[in-house]
Amino acid sequence: MTKIPFRFTQQASCQETKARAGLWSTPHGIVETPRFMPVGTVGTVKGLTSVQIREAGAQMILANTYHLHLQPGEKIIEKAGGLHRFMDWSGPILTDSGGFQVFSLSNLRQIREEGVTFKSPRDGRLISLTPERSIEIQNLLGADVIMAFDECPPSQSDWQTVHMSTQRTYRWLLRCIEAHQRTEDQALFGIVQGGIYLDLRKESAQSLVSLDLPGYAIGGVSVGEAPELIHQIVEFTTPFLPAHKPRYLMGVGTYREMAKAVASGIDLFDCVIPTRLGRHGSALVQGQRWNLKNACYREDFTSLDDSCPCYTCQNTSRAYLSHLIRSKEMLGYILLSLHNVTELLNFTKKMRESIIKGTFVQDFGHWF
Amino acid sequence: MTKIPFRFTQQASCQETKARAGLWSTPHGIVETPRFMPVGTVGTVKGLTSVQIREAGAQMILANTYHLHLQPGEKIIEKAGGLHRFMDWSGPILTDSGGFQVFSLSNLRQIREEGVTFKSPRDGRLISLTPERSIEIQNLLGADVIMAFDECPPSQSDWQTVHMSTQRTYRWLLRCIEAHQRTEDQALFGIVQGGIYLDLRKESAQSLVSLDLPGYAIGGVSVGEAPELIHQIVEFTTPFLPAHKPRYLMGVGTYREMAKAVASGIDLFDCVIPTRLGRHGSALVQGQRWNLKNACYREDFTSLDDSCPCYTCQNTSRAYLSHLIRSKEMLGYILLSLHNVTELLNFTKKMRESIIKGTFVQDFGHWF
Numbered sequence: 160m161t162k163i164p165f166r167f168t169q170q171a172s173c174q175e176t177k178a179r180a181g182l183w184s185t186p187h188g189i190v191e192t193p194r195f196m197p198v199g200t201v202g203t204v205k206g207l208t209s210v211q212i213r214e215a216g217a218q219m220i221l222a223n224t225y226h227l228h229l230q231p232g233e234k235i236i237e238k239a240g241g242l243h244r245f246m247d248w249s250g251p252i253l254t255d256s257g258g259f260q261v262f263s264l265s266n267l268r269q270i271r272e273e274g275v276t277f278k279s280p281r282d283g284r285l286i287s288l289t290p291e292r293s294i295e296i297q298n299l300l301g302a303d304v305i306m307a308f309d310e311c312p313p314s315q316s317d318w319q320t321v322h323m324s325t326q327r328t329y330r331w332l333l334r335c336i337e338a339h340q341r342t343e344d345q346a347l348f349g350i351v352q353g354g355i356y357l358d359l360r361k362e363s364a365q366s367l368v369s370l371d372l373p374g375y376a377i378g379g380v381s382v383g384e385a386p387e388l389i390h391q392i393v394e395f396t397t398p399f400l401p402a403h404k405p406r407y408l409m410g411v412g413t414y415r416e417m418a419k420a421v422a423s424g425i426d427l428f429d430c431v432i433p434t435r436l437g438r439h440g441s442a443l444v445q446g447q448r449w450n451l452k453n454a455c456y457r458e459d460f461t462s463l464d465d466s467c468p469c470y471t472c473q474n475t476s477r478a479y480l481s482h483l484i485r486s487k488e489m490l491g492y493i494l495l496s497l498h499n500v501t502e503l504l505n506f507t508k509k510m511r512e513s514i515i516k517g518t519f520v521q522d523f524g525h526w527f
Numbered sequence: 528m529t530k531i532p533f534r535f536t537q538q539a540s541c542q543e544t545k546a547r548a549g550l551w552s553t554p555h556g557i558v559e560t561p562r563f564m565p566v567g568t569v570g571t572v573k574g575l576t577s578v579q580i581r582e583a584g585a586q587m588i589l590a591n592t593y594h595l596h597l598q599p600g601e602k603i604i605e606k607a608g609g610l611h612r613f614m615d616w617s618g619p620i621l622t623d624s625g626g627f628q629v630f631s632l633s634n635l636r637q638i639r640e641e642g643v644t645f646k647s648p649r650d651g652r653l654i655s656l657t658p659e660r661s662i663e664i665q666n667l668l669g670a671d672v673i674m675a676f677d678e679c680p681p682s683q684s685d686w687q688t689v690h691m692s693t694q695r696t697y698r699w700l701l702r703c704i705e706a707h708q709r710t711e712d713q714a715l716f717g718i719v720q721g722g723i724y725l726d727l728r729k730e731s732a733q734s735l736v737s738l739d740l741p742g743y744a745i746g747g748v749s750v751g752e753a754p755e756l757i758h759q760i761v762e763f764t765t766p767f768l769p770a771h772k773p774r775y776l777m778g779v780g781t782y783r784e785m786a787k788a789v790a791s792g793i794d795l796f797d798c799v800i801p802t803r804l805g806r807h808g809s810a811l812v813q814g815q816r817w818n819l820k821n822a823c824y825r826e827d828f829t830s831l832d833d834s835c836p837c838y839t840c841q842n843t844s845r846a847y848l849s850h851l852i853r854s855k856e857m858l859g860y861i862l863l864s865l866h867n868v869t870e871l872l873n874f875t876k877k878m879r880e881s882i883i884k885g886t887f888v889q890d891f892g893h894w895f
Contacts, residue, residue: 202850206857208838231825231850239828239846247842457599460607470576474615478607482570482599489574489857 165303165346165373167405167426173519177397177424180514183405185251185303186344187243190218192405192426193514195412195507196253197433197500201226202236202246205434206493207500209247215469215497216504218250219303221429224296225257225264225288229281233299241301253304253348253429255409256293256335259378262311270310272327290334294347298340304374307335309350311379321354325363328352336370346373348407354379355388357395364399374405381410381430390419390527397424412503414446418526421510422519433503437496440484443503451495456481469501470494533714533741535773535794541887545765545792548882551773553619553671554712555611558586560773560794561882563780563875564621565801565868569594570604570614573802574861575868577615583837583865584872586618587671589797592664593625593632593656597649601667609669621672621716621797623777624661624703627746630679638678640695658702662715666708672742675703677718679747689722693731696720704738714741716775722747723756725763732767742773749778749798758787758895765792780871782814786894789878790887801871805864808852811871819863824849837869838862 164186172179181192197204197212198221204212212220222242227233239245242252261268261275268277274289293308309328312321332349339347349367353359367375377396380389393408397420400406405426411417412430420428433443442449444464449456459477467473471480471494483491513522532554540547549560565572565580566589572580580588590610595601607613610620629636629643636645642657661676676699680692700717707715717735721727735743745764748757761776765788768774773794779785780798788796801811810817812832817824827845835841839848839862851859881890 201854201856202847203854203856203858206861208858208861209842210838230854231846235826235846235850238826239844245844245847245850247847458603458606470578474577476607476613478599478603479570479613479615482603482613486569486571486598488569488571489860490571490576492857493574493576493861 164344167374167403169402171515171517173422173514174517175520176422178421178510178514178519179424179426180511181405181426183426185219185346187249187251187303188218190251190427191508191511193417193421193507193510194218194427195417195503196221196427196429197504198429198431199246199248200431201230202242204500205438206489206496207434211470211497212248212500213250215501216508217500219253219427220248220250221253221255222246222300222302223255223257223260224293224300225255225260227254227300228257228286228296229279233296237299237301243301251304252302254297254300254302254306256297256306256308257288258293258309259311261288272330274308290331291338294335294338294340298345301341302345304346304348305339306376307332307347307349309352309378311352312354314354314379314384316354318356318359321352321356321359325352325359329363329366332367332370348372348374348376350376350378350409351396351400352379355384355392357392360392360396361399364396368399368401372404374407375400376407376409377425378409380408386413386416389416390423393420393425394423400424414506415526417503417507418510418523421507421523422527428507430503433499434496437499438492440491440495442480442495443499451477451481451484451491463498464502467498467501467505469498471498532712535742535771537770539883539885541790541882542885543888544790546789546878546882546887547792547794548879549773549794551794553587553714555617555619555671556586558619558795559876559879561785561789561875561878562586562795563785563871564589564795564797565872566797566799567614567616568799569598570610572868573806574857574864575802579838579865580616580868581618583869584876585868587621587795588616588618589621589623590614590668590670591623591625591628592661592668593623593628595622595668596625596654596664597647601664605667605669611669619672620670622665622668622670622674624665624674624676625656626661626674626677627679629656640698642676658699659706662703662706662708666713669709670713672714672716673707674744675700675715675717677720677746679720680722682722682747682752684722686724686727689720689724689727693720693727697731697734700735700738716740716742716744718744718746718777719764719768720747723752723760725760728760728764729767732764736767736769740772742775743768744775744777745793746777748776754781754784757784758791761788761793762791768792782874783894785871785875786878786891789875789891790895796875798871801867802864805867806860808859808863810848810863811867819845819849819852819859831866832870835866835869835873837866839866
């Protein structure tokens with residue numbers, strides 16, 4: 160099923176861990192892995208222009224089927240010439256299937272073998288999302304990578320519940336593959352589920368891999384799981400995924416978890432954390448989280464991080480950022496979001512460079 | 528009192544109106560007049576970075592003594608090396624004195640000959656602002672132009688009230704001049720008051736001009752006055768202000784009022800309207816106001832204004848902006864603010880070009 164525009168080449172690998180550096184070509188450009196992908200849920204990485212996102216070092220970004228279906232609707236985006244043109248992002252895009260959002264955000268959902276029915280949080284109308292419908296919407300949005308529509312059971316579910324859910328997710332995946340109309344320019348990724356049960360993770364991974372998809376994601380690990388559990392699942396699951404396909408760990412974007420996951424062989428990450436923290440007045444600085452409202456920043460006229468190339472660090476001080484956040488000024492949220500996105504992108508870029516130089520464990524070993 | 532760094536040169540004037548084009552040098556650069564000045568109340572033009580403001584065509588921007596005194600406080604800005612460095616704006620800045628804000632925004636104010644006492648809206652503590660204190664704060668902030676601390680009577684006040692207020696404003700101006708410690712690099716502007724009473728406007732203007740200040744503003748016209756009244760006051764007052772000094776009409780930033788004021792000989796404008804409209808989802812397009820939530824924009828894939836050079840118009844569609852505003856996304860407010868600021872800057876730039884070319888009435892006469 161892998162088509163020519165999607166080609167993953169492993170450039171270098173770590174001798175002591177399973178970390179690897181890769182080049183992944185997509186219809187809208189190359190992604191150098193490992194790489195963090197900023198999240199643009201409704202077609203905007205919150206608060207940032209496309210030029211700012213590009214300058215932050217982003218190569219590929221995310222958007223969300225669930226949100227874009229509700230507003231503005233996939234038909235409008237199709238008429239605009241697709242999501243890339245609509246949101247003015249010329250690089251690769253990945254759309255999540257909406258599965259996770261239906262299960263985590265919507266009320267009054269009914270889950271059947273056919274799919275899920277839920278009440279729109281915007282206007283209360285009943286919406287039905289099935290594997291076929293999710294893929295149809297994603298085909299209209301036109302992202303480079305589209306995700307299978309999966310069932311996401313609550314994180315504390317028992318083995319039997321997760322087992323049934325994982326099997327349904329597999330049956331839904333077969334329907335997604337069948338429904339997919341743009342295999343020549345959109346790569347459909349499968350999502351390994353299985354919750355905290357390693358036997359189910361293995362079963363899920365092996366059944367997905369048998370379908371020879373152009374890429375694989377590990378899902379269901381970011382939702383309220385302990386970091387140790389995330390690492391255990393990722394470390395256990397990754398070896399079942401083929402080396403010549405990109406591996407994407409969904410929803411994870413903290414320093415330690417990304418470093419550990421890269422050491423396990425993960426290539427791609429996404430997380431709303433850099434922009435969400437920015438909107439809450441916090442900065443990610445060299446592995447730490449700073450609340451800019453703290454008194455210590457009021458008269459600190461140094462930049463957030465001298466070594467960071469972002470606009471915020473090159474042009475503003477901690478004192479100014481603290482003032483903006485205290486004043487609830489939009490620019491404060493913008494500047495912090497811009498820095499935080501740059502910071503996580505740089506973190507993954509530096510891991511990549513270290514893997515290529517052969518110094519990954521030396522440079523990042525303190526994280527795992 | 529005019530010092531060397533402040534030099535206003537009239538380059539061209541209109542034959543049929545009193546419009547003029549000027550070059551005004553300040554310690555932080557030249558302002559080509561007529562020119563709109565974006566407002567950065569608390570040290571940020573809401574939602575825009577300094578680079579974006581510069582690219583929008585801004586030469587001089589405003590900030591506010593009242594707001595900056597409350598947060599972060601002038602001492603912190605002084606320690607940062609002054610307002611220019613604090614807010615990362617290398618061009619000229621003008622600070623308003625805080626007078627207007629004390630009278631319009633604060634509660635529980637007590638007005639005495641000495642000055643005004645009011646309750647801080649942030650923490651309830653009593654703050655006293657006097658002419659001396661306002662100038663002291665503005666000296667610490669370090670803007671290129673500082674404004675006299677004036678009394679602003681309610682717009683419906685009777686002649687007697689406005690007369691007494693205008694006379695107090697004059698006495699306060701004398702105290703401002705006396706208190707001003709940085710005459711070599713900060714120009715103190717006087718503000719013509721007098722409400723709707725032309726005889727008081729004349730008296731105020733003449734008394735100010737006798738002090739040979741480096742520039743003059745017309746105040747108290749934007750607050751709830753009818754456009755015809757604004758024009759009448761501006762047309763009547765401007766001839767009393769010397770031709771070799773810049774003239775600044777405070778708080779006015781609508782197309783028609785700016786065009787009429789330029790025809791009367793005004794050089795500078797400021798207004799929060801472009802960013803405020805942006806935050807409310809509206810765009811200023813060639814003299815009109817568009818609400819991007821209107822259904823007509825949902826599937827309109829053209830740019831706001833093809834002829835506008837701003838980032839928003841060059842990279843996004845009305846449909847995308849409409850989607851962002853409907854989704855209450857920060858980027859929508861940012862992109863509209865950026866366009867609106869650019870639009871008003873361009874409007875004044877074009878008036879300037881027409882004055883120089885000798886086509887001002889031909890090009891802008893439909894506005895007045």
